[in-house]
Amino acid sequence: MRNVSLDDVDHLPVDVLPIGTDYPPGYLLPRHSHRRAQLLYGASGTMLVETDDGSWTVPTDRAVLIPPGTAHEVHMLSVSTWSLYIEPDAVPWWPARCTVVDIGPLLRELLRAANELPADYDVDGRDGAVTRLALYELRRLSPLPTAISLPRNEPYRSLCRAYLAAPDVSVTNDDWARTAATSTRSLDRHFRAETGSSPAAWRAKARLLAGLPLLQTMTVTQVAAHLGYASPAAFTAAFTRTFHTPPSAFTRGG
Template sequence: MRNVRLAEVDALPVAVLPIATVYPPDYLLGWHEHRRAQFLYAATGTMLVETEHGAWTVPGERAVLVPPDTRHQVRMFDVETNSLYIDPAAVPWWPAACQVVEVASLLRELLLAASDIDPRGGLNSRDEVLLELILQETSRLSEVPLHVPIPEAAPLAGLCRRYLADPDLAVDNRVWAREAGMSERTFTRRFREEVGMSPAAWRSRARLLAAIPLLRHQSVTNVAARLGYATPAAFSYAFTRAFQSSPSSLRLRAS
């Protein structure tokens, strides 16, 4: 199915609903949730997925696994998706939190073929085999660490979400502590307790994640300068160390 709203087909008595969608540039799919697990694959572009507990960046030709009944929002940068909405009973192994995963060439082709399936007219034997094979392949995926946690405490979460939307090199712990109404020492301790890393380390990782959508249209050199790195080599080293992929390789997928 293509460009079909989930609500129109959610009640169909099938375990897997394949829906392909083309989104306008820089489109925000606001906060929502669905009872089915979602396999959200970016055939093109880059997606930024947020939940109450974290933020995930999904370059082209990768996917994010969204658990059922998980409130989330997605910003789409020139994205075409191939989604699967799956009855939770069919995927008991599904993760309890979002995960970005690698998508191999076989699964990409299966997702493309599945977009032509329309369960509203019933499933033939080929459709059933194709969807079952897709489920088998989704159970073998490898996670990639393209995310940052978000604190639960409201003042800390607000600071993090604003930073994700607009990373600012001028922000430091003193600025954040003042905005949160805490001493710098108390702020730093609470932040580390909630997310398991220092505020400075969190901001550094968030800036690296912000590089991924920028790499769609800018060179590694330009992105490195924009994010405040002294050299492209320093940026590439930090990026590869954080995400186990070079910025040049993700640039190809994000474009």
């Protein structure tokens, strides 16, 4: 199924509803939730998923597992998605928090095939076998560390959301403290309590996350310069240390 509303088919008596959707560039999918678990795969573009407690960057050819009932919004950067909406009872092992995962070649083709199925697909025939094998493969996925915690309280949450939208290497703790009308010591204490990270370390990871969509259209050298790194080597080292894989793995065709 393509470009079909989940509400129109959620009543169907199947464990897995595959729905593919095409979004215009920069589209913001407003905050919502659904009773089914969702695998949200980006066949193209990059997705930025936000919940109350975090933000997840989902590069091309990766997916995010969204728990049932979790309120979330998604910023679509030139994205075409392949989703599986799954009855919770069919995936009792589903993570309790959003998780970005790497998608291997077999599961990618299964998702492609599933999203071409009609709404009334034959669950006992070849179509049902495709969805069942997809569920089996889901249990073998490897998580990717492309999440970052978000404070729940203001003004810290707004500071973080603004930085994620426009990361700037020149921003300092003093800048944030002035904006928050507090001391740098108080900023650091409250920020660590809410995110488990220092403000400076949080901003460093946020800058690297901002590089993920850029790698689809820019070279590693260009992304390094754009994000304020002294050299491509410095960017590559920081990126690899954080995400356990080099930036070349996220370039177009990488």
